[in-house]
Amino acid sequence: MTALVLLPLAAAAWVDFKTRLIPPWTWIAVIALRLVLGPTKEHFLWGLGTFAVFFLWFVLVPGMGGGDVKLLSAMAFFLGGKTPAFLALTFLLALVCGIVLFVRTKNRNALIPLAVPAFVAAIPVVVPA
Numbered sequence: 001m002t003a004l005v006l007l008p009l010a011a012a013a014w015v016d017f018k019t020r021l022i023p024p025w026t027w028i029a030v031i032a033l034r035l036v037l038g039p040t041k042e043h044f045l046w047g048l049g050t051f052a053v054f055f056l057w058f059v060l061v062p063g064m065g066g067g068d069v070k071l072l073s074a075m076a077f078f079l080g081g082k083t084p085a086f087l088a089l090t091f092l093l094a095l096v097c098g099i100v101l102f103v104r105t106k107n108r109n110a111l112i113p114l115a116v117p118a119f120v121a122a123i124p125v126v127v128p129a
Contacts, residue, residue, distance in 0.1 A: 005033055005078060012071060022067030027074035034078040047077030050087075 012026035034043060051073035058069045076083040101107070 002037065005030055016067070022065070022071050027067070027071045030071070030074040030078050039077070040080065043077050043080040046080050046083045047073050050076035050083060
């Protein structure tokens, strides 16, 4: 059942890659799926904590959009205590892909739309099927 989270993430990855926008229904679907599965206090705390950290990043550092913050927070709400492993793997994958793209294209903007595709790649590692 938890593998269903890949559907909205794959859609978000595709749309983000093409348009650099994350449709609201994607992060809403992630939250709704966790609500169906039964959230715990831990899920709420991870979601709120992640939102606070990445909202501050959104405000202070250019490059991250509001959709990224909402999707990261929704994923933290979905994963609960698995959030640190998910974020570490996501950022590592995005960094490696970004470096490869930068080296190949010499375009700094190539680094931007990589977070959501990295989400999709990280999910099977931290979420059991």
